[in-house]
Structures are given as C-alpha cells and as structure tokens.
Amino acid sequence: MICETNDTIILSLDTSSKNCSISIAGENKIISEYNFISDNKLSSLLIPALEFVMKTAKLELRDIDVFGVGIGPGLFTGIRVGLSTLKGLIFGKKVPVIPVITFKAIAYKFYKVKSLLIPLIQAKRDEVYMAGYTFANGSLKEIIAPDLIHIKQLKTKLLNLNDFCFIGDGVDIYNNFLKDNFQNSKILNRSSFLATEMCRIAFQEYQNQNFILDPKKIKPFYLRKPDAETSFECSQDKNSRSPQ
Amino acid sequence: MICETNDTIILSLDTSSKNCSISIAGENKIISEYNFISDNKLSSLLIPALEFVMKTAKLELRDIDVFGVGIGPGLFTGIRVGLSTLKGLIFGKKVPVIPVITFKAIAYKFYKVKSLLIPLIQAKRDEVYMAGYTFANGSLKEIIAPDLIHIKQLKTKLLNLNDFCFIGDGVDIYNNFLKDNFQNSKILNRSSFLATEMCRIAFQEYQNQNFILDPKKIKPFYLRKPDAETSFECSQDKNSRSPQ
Numbered sequence: 001m002i003c004e005t006n007d008t009i010i011l012s013l014d015t016s017s018k019n020c021s022i023s024i025a026g027e028n029k030i031i032s033e034y035n036f037i038s039d040n041k042l043s044s045l046l047i048p049a050l051e052f053v054m055k056t057a058k059l060e061l062r063d064i065d066v067f068g069v070g071i072g073p074g075l076f077t078g079i080r081v082g083l084s085t086l087k088g089l090i091f092g093k094k095v096p097v098i099p100v101i102t103f104k105a106i107a108y109k110f111y112k113v114k115s116l117l118i119p120l121i122q123a124k125r126d127e128v129y130m131a132g133y134t135f136a137n138g139s140l141k142e143i144i145a146p147d148l149i150h151i152k153q154l155k156t157k158l159l160n161l162n163d164f165c166f167i168g169d170g171v172d173i174y175n176n177f178l179k180d181n182f183q184n185s186k187i188l189n190r191s192s193f194l195a196t197e198m199c200r201i202a203f204q205e206y207q208n209q210n211f212i213l214d215p216k217k218i219k220p221f222y223l224r225k226p227d228a229e230t231s232f233e234c235s236q237d238k239n240s241r242s243p244q
Numbered sequence: 245m246i247c248e249t250n251d252t253i254i255l256s257l258d259t260s261s262k263n264c265s266i267s268i269a270g271e272n273k274i275i276s277e278y279n280f281i282s283d284n285k286l287s288s289l290l291i292p293a294l295e296f297v298m299k300t301a302k303l304e305l306r307d308i309d310v311f312g313v314g315i316g317p318g319l320f321t322g323i324r325v326g327l328s329t330l331k332g333l334i335f336g337k338k339v340p341v342i343p344v345i346t347f348k349a350i351a352y353k354f355y356k357v358k359s360l361l362i363p364l365i366q367a368k369r370d371e372v373y374m375a376g377y378t379f380a381n382g383s384l385k386e387i388i389a390p391d392l393i394h395i396k397q398l399k400t401k402l403l404n405l406n407d408f409c410f411i412g413d414g415v416d417i418y419n420n421f422l423k424d425n426f427q428n429s430k431i432l433n434r435s436s437f438l439a440t441e442m443c444r445i446a447f448q449e450y451q452n453q454n455f456i457l458d459p460k461k462i463k464p465f466y467l468r469k470p471d472a473e474t475s476f477e478c479s480q481d482k483n484s485r486s487p488q
C-alpha cells in the first residue's frame with residue numbers, strides 16, 4: 001500500500017456522465033485517479049479500470065475504508081452502472097458508502113470562489129439540471145435546491161440573486177446564452193471528471209458519521225424519470241404522467 | 245479510436261514530480277487521463293500505465309499525432325525516466341514533440357486568474373523553483389524567468405510587483421511563510437497532476453509550428469545540476485563549480 005497504513009483510504013467512482021472517473025485517496029492526498037470518456041463502452045471499461053487503478057496503487061478491496069459514488073443527476077444508464085458496480089464491490093461487507101450528488105462534486109472544484117456557485121448539467125431537450133451553493137467554513141451550503149428546468153427558465157430561477165458563477169459542463173453548451181443573459185456573472189469551467197472531489201466529500205461526510213452501511217439505501221438522485229419508464233407510464237395512463 | 249478520426253490526437257506524460265500523469269486528448273477534449281503517486285516505483289509503473297491508458301482509449305502508438313512531455317524543473321530522476329520513455333515511444337519516427345516546462349503547465353490550471361501567477365515548486369534545502377507568468381489573449385507571457393532561489397529570497401525577487409497569486413505544490417509547504425510575508429497576495433492550489441495541461445500547451449504549440457522532430461533535442465530543463473554531477477565536479481576541480 002502506497003499510503004501511510006493508518007490513513008483512511010477512500011475510493012470513489014462516478015459514471016453519471018460520459019466523463020467517467022475513478023479516484024483513490026488518502027485523507028489528504030490523491031493516490032491514483034483514472035478518468036476516461038466512456039462513449040457507450042462503460043460496462044466493458046469500468047471493471048478493468050478499477051482493477052488497474054487498485055493494482056498500481058497496490059491496494060486490495062479490503063484496504064478501502066470508505067466508498068464514494070456519484071448518484072446523479074446525469075445519465076440514467078451511467079448512474080445505474082456505477083451504483084450496480086459499487087454494490088457489487090461492497091457485497092456482503094459493512095463498509096461506509098457516501099452517495100454524492102453530482103452538483104456538489106462540481107462545486108467542490110471551486111471551493112475558493114466566493115460567489116454563489118450555479119452548477120449546470122446538460123439534460124436533453126434544452127433542459128438543464130441546476131442548483132445553487134456557497135462555501136461557508138469549508139462546507140457546502142445549499143442555496144437553491146437541485147432542479148430540472150428549461151434553459152430559458154434560468155433567469156426567473158435566479159431572480160433577485162446576484163454575484164453568481166456558472167460552473168459545470170452546461171456552461172460550454174450554453175456559453176453564449178449565459179453571456180447574453182447574465183452579463184455580470186462569472187462563467188468558469190474545469191475538468192468534468194469528478195471522482196477526486198467525491199473522495200474529498202466522502203471523507204468529510206465519513207468524519208461527520210454521515211454515511212450508509214446498507215447497500216439497499218444507495219439510490220440514484222433523479223430529477224426526471226428515465227425516458228423508458230416515462231414512456232411506459234404514458235402508455236399505461238396518459239393522464240397521470242408526472243415528469244419527475 | 246474514441247475521438248473523431250480527423251482530430252489531432254495528443255499524448256502527454258509528466259514525471260517531473262512524484263505526481264505522475266499521463267493524458268490523451270483530442271483538440272478540444274480529454275479522452276483519457278491517468279494520474280498516480282509514484283513513490284519510487286515510477287520505472288515499473290509507467291509503461292503498464294501507458295499501455296492501459298492507450299488500450300482503453302482504443303489507440304495505438306501510430307494514432308498519436310503530437311507528444312507533450314514535462315521537462316522540469318522538478319525531480320531529476322523522474323524527468324530522466326519520462327524523457328527516456330518518450331524517446332523510446334517515438335524511436336525511429338518523425339513525430340512532433342513539445343517539451344513543456346513544468347511551471348507553464350501549472351500556470352495553465354489558472355488561465356482565468358488575472359493576477360501575476362507565481363508557480364512555486366519545492367526543491368531541497370529550503371529552496372524553491374519559481375517563475376512568473378500572466379495570461380494575455382489565451383497565451384502565457386513570461387514576466388519572471390524561471391529561477392531557483394532560497395525561499396527567503398522570494399520577497400526580494402518580487403520587489404516592486406503586486407497583485408500576484410502563488411500556485412503549485414510549493415504553496416502547501418510554505419503556506420504560513422507566504423501568508424506572513426505577502427499579506428495581499430492570493431494563494432491557490434489545485435491538483436499537481438499536469439499532463440492534461442501539457443496536452444493543451446502541446447496542441448497550441450503544434451498549431452504554431454513550434455515543436456521538435458529530432459529526439460536528441462529533447463532536453464531536461466534544469467535549474468540546478470543533479471547532486472551526483474555537482475559532487476563529481478567538486479571532486480575534480482573545487483574552484484570551477486558553477487551550479488548553473
């Protein structure tokens with residue numbers, strides 16, 4: 001094992017977007033991280049990637065003290081594959097797991113920014129997943145609850161707020177829209193690979209005794225039902241569709 | 245190949261510190277990156293890591309159009325291992341290589357910061373490698389030439405300058421010193437893994453036709469001679485030592 005032996009070892013994985021990410025960290029440092037674009041090959045790439053990262057870090061599964069996992073919002077299939085893989089890894093064990101909402105991991109990339117952080121994640125049909133956070137004493141504080149909105153609703157959503165900073169992969173797609181509509185805001189983007197930030201969040205939550213031991217409780221964070229499920233519901237009862 | 249076939253594919257590797265880093269990128273996006281702490285196991289980890297990253301990106305060596313490599317300043321042995329590996333990869337081929345000074349890759353992590361960026365890299369004996377850059381129209385401009393100084397010389401070095409921002413792994417080690425001596429400066433730190441930034445720099449230099457085709461011209465960027473070499477010179481001629 002590369003880390004000091006009494007260090008808490010955290011492994012996080014995030015497959016909630018096509019930017020897949022695996023990270024292994026000690027309490028204060030990254031030991032190893034592997035980030036890749038999945039492009040529909042996630043299922044065949046994820047396990048070999050996990051094996052490789054752990055092997056080169058000279059770690060066995062039993063050396064991992066805490067797991068972090070991205071639960072979305074994001075790509076439905078990606079999230080399901082990630083959660084299923086994690087449940088496989090911890091099968092039969094009582095290991096602390098911290099489910100991490102994607103927005104929070106994005107916000108952690110900008111923990112020194114004093115503005116209100118607005119992570120935007122691209123959804124389909126000109127919609128975006130969004131939320132609002134600030135950092136207070138090193139911890140994230142939720143200012144706007146996670147939501148799925150049409151991009152044109154963003155202005156209404158941020159009414160009466162100022163000094164904000166758009167972050168996340170949505171800022172690339174809607175860059176012109178944001179510049180035109182929010183002249184005084186900041187737009188920042190960094191890598192969309194999130195497992196390293198999930199390790200940091202997981203360690204913090206672990207220290208606060210805020211974790212899950214029962215794999216059944218690890219659930220995706222959905223703001224919209226999968227297309228397939230919605231279609232199925234639609235065909236069952238066209239009047240009862242509620243898109244959340 | 246995961247990228248669009250007419251995309252320029254860049255592979256960069258950096259082993260100039262214990263934060264080893266391999267990245268493969270297209271013109272505008274990262275395809276795959278693998279970062280790990282070497283802890284004296286670099287030689288045995290680097291080739292398997294390269295193989296793994298390329299295999300999962302479904303790329304062969306012949307698919308790489310441009311190479312970037314970290315040439316220091318940093319760990320002498322790490323830099324030599326990195327350059328030797330790169331020379332092996334391009335053996336017998338005429339492929340563009342961009343040697344990247346470590347400072348520049350660190351500065352690229354902060355390309356939106358308007359202050360004068362001062363990357364600090366830890367050297368031994370309370371010394372730091374340092375330089376000064378600003379970003380102008382997306383390009384890096386050298387304000388202070390790379391140097392190796394005692395940490396206590398930093399104040400003299402930055403005399404008459406203001407609005408600067410310390411970056412790089414040196415800010416962790418000298419955090420208190422910097423806070424005490426430069427009250428109005430910013431201190432920022434992000435991941436010390438640099439290959440992804442080296443891909444960006446390499447692509448930019450490649451577009452500007454600023455690359456090397458002859459492997460013999462790929463040289464480490466040393467600001468201090470290796471200890472072994474200095475000792476050897478000392479024993480040969482004690483009066484002629486010039487630590488560059």
